[in-house]
Amino acid sequence: MPRRIGAWLVGARGGLATTTLVGARAIARGRASLEHLPLERPPYTALQLMPVADIVFGGCDLRQGSLVEAGLEIAAVNRSLDPRLVDDLRDDLTAIDADIGTGIGANFGRAIEALVGRDVVVAAMRPTLRERIATVEAALDAFVARHRLDDVVVVNLASTEPPLELDDDHRSLARLDALLDRSDEPKVRSSLLYAYAAVSRGHPFVNFTPSNAAVVPAILELAARRGAPIAGSDGKTGETLVKTALAPMFRDRALRVLSWQGYNILGDRDGRILSDSENLSAKVRSKDQSLASILGYRPHSHVGIDFVPSLDDLKTAWDHIHFEGFLGHRMTMQFIWQGCDSILAAPLVLDLIRLADVAHRRGEAGPMRHTASFFKSPIGCDQHDFHAQIAMLQAYAAAASAAGGSRA
């Protein structure tokens, strides 16, 4: 019998999750092409990835409503989904709704609280941290049992949390366990509870958000112990993708970057939450580190993110790069990126679910370094050069291919 894999999405009714689910089911129904999935071609075919159509979806969200409603809202506001497609997939989406629970959480920060409402937040924060983790574990177990799954990949697609101040309590599993035992609320974020639950059950965990609380060192320690693959953090889909694809050119041509200013404007829930300075700082921190790593020096740089409601999910970025060439002469490059974030991210989510499955099958645990190209802040890997990251992924595929590796 073929292997059955589930994907359990945290934030399952958000814009990205909805786009991912509509896309996956559209593919399953022959209504969308696989050509926009990066791994659906050589050399990655050697990895024998699970077909997208076979993935079983579930998850949780603090947000109410149905996937069809969420999809139609995106269609109306963003125009990135076709309302007729959402309509035609109504049965599939409604079936997934049955596997989407309410969710728990902790220490949300003011922006998320304002968005989901005080009542929902209060409900999600009951009772102790340990009991909340147990709730998630039980939900995962039930999902597995209901669909007779061989494995579940937990993917964090929730809103960006404010950064958590990390300390020794997050650096060893023993200390983290003690913290959880005393239900030390201010020392966790929701994402940490989900990561703990997933990994403690031996499931792979993918942190697609910038939240730094999700994959703390103690979680990596737990992952190593339980054999759980980990990937993250913060999907690289827009301005940072371009930045890490372009910066190597400046380095390799010995064009010295004097300043790299990047301004992002976007609307949408994501934009609204990022317009809160608390949450913004997590994102900016994640976006700004790549440049110095690639160039080998730290140019003057700035990453701005501003909320422009009318743009919805159409993210626009202007980057201005001032650089110095031969004889100290100064020149300029600018780029303007107009991309729809959820459209850019959804295929990455589908490929990461499948890569996590491959890694787990192959007995790999801890950081999936070969997925660095998917993330702004790759876990366990200092390589930010997009092309070098792709080379790492190709090498992984080649190694997997050499090792054989039929999908059971």
Add this chain to the structure above:
Amino acid sequence: MPRRIGAWLVGARGGLATTTLVGARAIARGRASLEHLPLERPPYTALQLMPVADIVFGGCDLRQGSLVEAGLEIAAVNRSLDPRLVDDLRDDLTAIDADIGTGIGANFGRAIEALVGRDVVVAAMRPTLRERIATVEAALDAFVARHRLDDVVVVNLASTEPPLELDDDHRSLARLDALLDRSDEPKVRSSLLYAYAAVSRGHPFVNFTPSNAAVVPAILELAARRGAPIAGSDGKTGETLVKTALAPMFRDRALRVLSWQGYNILGDRDGRILSDSENLSAKVRSKDQSLASILGYRPHSHVGIDFVPSLDDLKTAWDHIHFEGFLGHRMTMQFIWQGCDSILAAPLVLDLIRLADVAHRRGEAGPMRHTASFFKSPIGCDQHDFHAQIAMLQAYAAAASAAGGSRA
């Protein structure tokens, strides 16, 4: 005694050559930094490149005047050279003037004729093709003798020629020799005569221009016979550099490029000559081939080049990339490049001279495939992906390093 290398520049008083010479002498005099030369750092240090300060320069040009005049004109019009620096290097530049001859030529095309004047053209086209080649060979021999050089690298920095219709006469050395014997003027361009002279004397030849007449198959045959390394064609400095650094990102993210429109505007002699449709076609042909090679399919694309006198050498390019992602959603990226072409090209010229020397020392003949990253139309190499080209160069450096290779 250390090896002495000469560089003999065709078009030695043009904007690029002047910038290269001012830069090289500024480096020699401690007035400019080496940091903007791409190869002045690991892993390329393993190649033990000739110090820039030790290169002996000469060449030829149909254009009259001194290098100091040419440099001051660039300073006044372009502001890409500092007039005080040109002034301070007056002695060095005047010394090089003594090694710059008049030059020969053939079948110039109307734009170059209009620029240099009918008299100069007529003089340059006397007498037979064979005698003109002999004139160049004699100039090279004299340059070697005068400076007791161990080798001379001939670099074509002349204006873009109209493309030459190639046929069987250019495809074998025997046929080319017959063509030259009968002085079949319409079947050659100036660049072919220079390439022939250089290679026939066993010297490396670098074609930094788009001219397709320079390195025809018969020249490669001669190069193989005489052990002469060859590199070219068409330095990759601006829009095409960015294009070939960015296109891999679209490929690797499975973002389908629907159209890639590129518009270049520039002033300057270069722009004036390219404003002639004959010469333009050579450039556009060279610029437009990279995309299909990298992407694996041929998107709608366009490369425009327009002459805008007031911009001088400040080349501006706007590229508009329309692409399709997940679920067929369409998005846009645009970039604007404002670069000074001669500033961007000069360090490449200096590095190519030194790479040609390394190749010759190491006994390599024919296409220097590892220099693909320097060119829009790399000779003997189908790789256009800039990052893959850089990997080739790094591999060459690593191999050279492993092989030892002290500079004699």
Add this chain to the structure above:
Amino acid sequence: MPRRIGAWLVGARGGLATTTLVGARAIARGRASLEHLPLERPPYTALQLMPVADIVFGGCDLRQGSLVEAGLEIAAVNRSLDPRLVDDLRDDLTAIDADIGTGIGANFGRAIEALVGRDVVVAAMRPTLRERIATVEAALDAFVARHRLDDVVVVNLASTEPPLELDDDHRSLARLDALLDRSDEPKVRSSLLYAYAAVSRGHPFVNFTPSNAAVVPAILELAARRGAPIAGSDGKTGETLVKTALAPMFRDRALRVLSWQGYNILGDRDGRILSDSENLSAKVRSKDQSLASILGYRPHSHVGIDFVPSLDDLKTAWDHIHFEGFLGHRMTMQFIWQGCDSILAAPLVLDLIRLADVAHRRGEAGPMRHTASFFKSPIGCDQHDFHAQIAMLQAYAAAASAAGGSRA
């Protein structure tokens, strides 16, 4: 009884006409706002414009099919119309279909012939020029009779024709009549026949296309005789609009424009027809004249239009303005315009129909100079400064207001 006005559109199933008709009926049905019509507010309310909902539409097109089909195609390809809106207006649009005839034509040029097909072209070119004009006149008369109209405004929204070489035969009505009598096909274009028919019946004529054949001097002579108001040519909706709004700033700040390069890319039928050099020249000629008129000198300038199928009606323009300020210092401004041409043009069409009605009511004949702000090549007016043109329109409204002028 209130005045009843018809609008008879040449090219009634094209993208612009379809958008205009969907918009007009959406307004009539309370499904769209009037706020995007420039004249729906002071001081223009003094003109007592006909309500949009009361205009009766008809016209002709060589293209087959229904308006609903045309609207749904725009919705699918361009996303500039909402498919549900088109659907909801099905009855209204079908009613208009009944008033759209086949159309005649002459000397189409290769691009339009290729688009509509040889058979259609042959049919449209029968029999003599005089008889074709009579066909249009009969259609107008029937339209008037069927709807008991007080007036009909004929609006040319057909595809851009190749420019017609004008000579003395077009400069006087007597010569034009002789030309028509001998059915001198190469000396006319379709638009001229429509203009002649409209004006000969005393109806206002609006040439919204760049076609120079529509309003030749002989037509103006006929318009004066028959008391027909005339407006045109070439709706000013995108790059030229911005250009004529910005150029006065450079003039008034004494910033000398050195070069103004404009590059337009668009898909769509319009783009396909303009990709033919014949038709393109008409457009470029129309776009390029404004700059010298506003600045008082002729800077280096260029207007490019390229066909990019994937963009459909989403027109993108990049303009690069190089300018010189105090002490000869050079600076740059660039703009990028991403607009949907038919969305930008449709409200202008509706306002022009209503202005033509006002002019006719008020007994004005010949060029409607106060509509200069609507056009790239305003007929009978040398003013290209957009703000000065708006001042002319405001002055007209003020004068009309002062003169009283209730709508009968």
Add this chain to the structure above:
Amino acid sequence: MPRRIGAWLVGARGGLATTTLVGARAIARGRASLEHLPLERPPYTALQLMPVADIVFGGCDLRQGSLVEAGLEIAAVNRSLDPRLVDDLRDDLTAIDADIGTGIGANFGRAIEALVGRDVVVAAMRPTLRERIATVEAALDAFVARHRLDDVVVVNLASTEPPLELDDDHRSLARLDALLDRSDEPKVRSSLLYAYAAVSRGHPFVNFTPSNAAVVPAILELAARRGAPIAGSDGKTGETLVKTALAPMFRDRALRVLSWQGYNILGDRDGRILSDSENLSAKVRSKDQSLASILGYRPHSHVGIDFVPSLDDLKTAWDHIHFEGFLGHRMTMQFIWQGCDSILAAPLVLDLIRLADVAHRRGEAGPMRHTASFFKSPIGCDQHDFHAQIAMLQAYAAAASAAGGSRA
């Protein structure tokens, strides 16, 4: 004997003042053209403006050094002045140095204190406010006497101050006088002291900076009493100029602006001071008010200013305008402005000096409303539409012309 006019510049060694002085003397010496002065042509010639060459310059600055040094620094860093020109004007500039004093000040704010140094600040803040004003008055009197001037125009070109919280003490002259009598330091800024001194001596005052403390209502009361013309505030030279030239187009085409995001990056002293949030708020406040005034509604908008040292005085702005047209369709315009602020501002300073002289001669006192086009926050005038402002200036010239008005 012809009228002799002095211009006394506050911040006389800053970038803008230096550029203004080099330019004025270059014009006087026939080394620069008058064509970049907006008022050197009809209809403004009717105003019979003072020749630039005849203006006598003086002023004060907290900054040490000579004008030649300041000019050469700009030439080296910015390249907006030609070092040879500065050199050739050495005698003229040195003569002006003799008329530049040390300056006084009050309540500078941390950014300016950090820039000029604590010692200078302490010295400038001695002794009482009344005595500091007297110091300025004495300097003006001495300047007048030394050069036998008929009038002096005082122009504030100093660095942007943090905004001052205005209250009733600034709203009447009596209250302001009381405030000064008790030397209430926190209630003033340097600019207020200069404005008071100028106006109390009956001299015209031009506030070219955004500082809101300069022209408080009490100063306008004093100006009315002493017959002193006043102009300001905040020269309109870059992004705001373009914004106020473009926004009328959106208004007049009924294109509803949904959001207008503007991002400015600049280096230089100006940028450094604006990088302090205190001072920045003054600038942003000044830049952001124009949009709502022109459009008649307040779109979502943002004005960002970031310090990018490598850009020096080359100010770059990216504006992204999201707008809605017919049927609610959304479109985008973007512009990129790359201008040198001091080059753009200097001719405005020269024209304002001369307009202030005209106004004073003509017996006008208080706000020079006709100079609105020069300023981001025009004093005494709500008109922000650049074209309407230009119409006001033209009307002023026409009225002056009609009134006769030979220069005595």
